Amino acid sequence: MKYFGTVSSFDTVEGHGEIKPETGGDMLRFERGAFSSEKNTVPTVGQRLSYDVGTNSQRQRCALNLQTI
Template identity: 80%
Template structure:
């Protein structure tokens, strides 16, 4: 199931950021590897994206398969 949210932060050096779900709830962390587009293009704060929800190695929720809308 695809979800939608807005990028709240992205650290280009560390390669991770957070997305705020439109449906509410806690912000989800995402990694550069979750992008479904060219890795040299980074998301910008305020950008609306679609994503899937998965879990990290630590079993925390995260955003996966980020895509531009």
């Protein structure tokens, strides 16, 4: 299931950020490598994205398969 949200922060040095889900709830962390086909994409604050929800290596919820809209 695809979800939609807005980038609330992104650290270009560390390569990770957070996305605010449109449906509310907790912020979801994401890694730059989570962009499905746009590997060189640098997200900007306020940018709208679609994503899937999964878990990272620490078993925390995160955004995966990010795509710009």
